[in-house]
Amino acid sequence: MAERTITLEVFRYRPGTDKEPVFQNYTVPFRDDWVVLDALNYLKDQVDGSISYRWSCRMGVCGSCGMMVNGTPKLTCAAFLKDYYPGPVRVEPLANFPVERDLIVNITDFAHKLKEVKPFIIRREEKPVSEGEYLQSPAELATFKQFSMCINCLLCYAACPIYGLESSFVGPAAIALAQRYNLDSRDQGQEERHDVIFRHEGIWECTFVGECSEVCPKDVDPAGAIQQAKVGGALDLVKSMLMPRGAR
Amino acid sequence: MSEAYRRPVSDTWWLKNPNYRFFMYRELTAVFVLAFLLVFLYFLRQLASGPEAYNAFLRRLSSPWSFIFHTAALVAACFHSSTWFNLTPKAVVVRKGEEKIPDAFLITPNYVGWLTISVIIFLIATWS
Numbered sequence: 001m002a003e004r005t006i007t008l009e010v011f012r013y014r015p016g017t018d019k020e021p022v023f024q025n026y027t028v029p030f031r032d033d034w035v036v037l038d039a040l041n042y043l044k045d046q047v048d049g050s051i052s053y054r055w056s057c058r059m060g061v062c063g064s065c066g067m068m069v070n071g072t073p074k075l076t077c078a079a080f081l082k083d084y085y086p087g088p089v090r091v092e093p094l095a096n097f098p099v100e101r102d103l104i105v106n107i108t109d110f111a112h113k114l115k116e117v118k119p120f121i122i123r124r125e126e127k128p129v130s131e132g133e134y135l136q137s138p139a140e141l142a143t144f145k146q147f148s149m150c151i152n153c154l155l156c157y158a159a160c161p162i163y164g165l166e167s168s169f170v171g172p173a174a175i176a177l178a179q180r181y182n183l184d185s186r187d188q189g190q191e192e193r194h195d196v197i198f199r200h201e202g203i204w205e206c207t208f209v210g211e212c213s214e215v216c217p218k219d220v221d222p223a224g225a226i227q228q229a230k231v232g233g234a235l236d237l238v239k240s241m242l243m244p245r246g247a248r
Numbered sequence: 249m250s251e252a253y254r255r256p257v258s259d260t261w262w263l264k265n266p267n268y269r270f271f272m273y274r275e276l277t278a279v280f281v282l283a284f285l286l287v288f289l290y291f292l293r294q295l296a297s298g299p300e301a302y303n304a305f306l307r308r309l310s311s312p313w314s315f316i317f318h319t320a321a322l323v324a325a326c327f328h329s330s331t332w333f334n335l336t337p338k339a340v341v342v343r344k345g346e347e348k349i350p351d352a353f354l355i356t357p358n359y360v361g362w363l364t365i366s367v368i369i370f371l372i373a374t375w376s
Binding site for chain 2 (some may be wrong): 021221
């Protein structure tokens with residue numbers, strides 16, 4: 001029996017050579033246990049070494065192999081070819097980001113936003129090591145654990161039409177991570193994150209399309225994180241109007 | 249300076265994905281809600297202008313076009329409200345210990361409140 005194959009339509013953009021991106025078709029062997037990333041690795045090793053893309057762990061942890069597969073943001077290490085058979089499978093770089101080369105996008109904008117939300121525990125005053133660790137109950141952990149699963153793969157930014165139209169939007173993952181630390185019982189940095197989250201380009205830019213949560217490979221639910229931050233922000237505003245300063 | 253290529257976003261981006269379409273329909277239903285409120289404000293103005301203006305307004309309300317508009321506005325408002333009611337568990341998380349309480353506990357009170365208020369308004373409106 002002839003070997004089964006599947007066609008990959010790969011987005012190619014070579015700066016300096018191509019003015020516009022083009023799609024290049026490749027035929028790869030079809031195997032039940034292959035994911036799109038396996039097919040790309042096959043192409044790079046056997047057919048065309050010039051194809052550029054990012055990848056590392058092959059097990060949905062590093063978050064570097066995110067691409068658009070047939071128009072949907074996917075981790076290519078988790079997108080099985082059999083789900084797209086008989087094909088063709090269109091592979092493009094993550095939407096909403098500038099393309100550096102082929103399937104590689106420039107994520108400087110996100111890196112900058114991530115830094116802005118200070119995704120680490122902030123203490124007003126660190127207690128000395130001799131006093132032991134900061135304790136946390138399982139119930140306190142549960143309030144933010146889901147948001148801590150983010151692997152910065154940026155599928156949520158590629159799925160977010162708001163980010164596509166207004167790149168100043170802080171965006172799903174960065175806000176979910178801000179919420180992750182704001183909800184952490186050990187953290188005292190809410191005020192330092194306040195301006196980034198509550199400015200116009202923060203949570204209020206989100207119109208709750210919800211697609212970010214649909215595509216998230218780690219079930220982080222960034223759309224939920226943003227709406228919860230909106231509710232929290234609105235309640236804080238009401239409290240600040242009703243209560244004298246210091247009573248909050 | 250990098251020669252990174254920026255892909256344009258087409259005006260029809262929202263047609264490409266069923267969830268985007270659902271989002272746009274949800275937002276578009278707000279137009280009907282707005283239109284209904286404008287008609288309602290006009291109704292209040294006519295009411296304040298005296299019995300003649302009020303009766304003329306009532307006659308216009310009984311036209312087929314008015315009936316079609318109000319039916320469409322009601323359907324749109326019901327759809328708009330239910331989509332937001334169903335999203336309540338996303339915005340409000342209530343935990344019992346480590347576990348989130350089931351979504352239905354957050355969604356159902358919205359519908360119960362909606363129904364209760366609608367019945368009260370209906371009773372007041374038909375009181376005579």
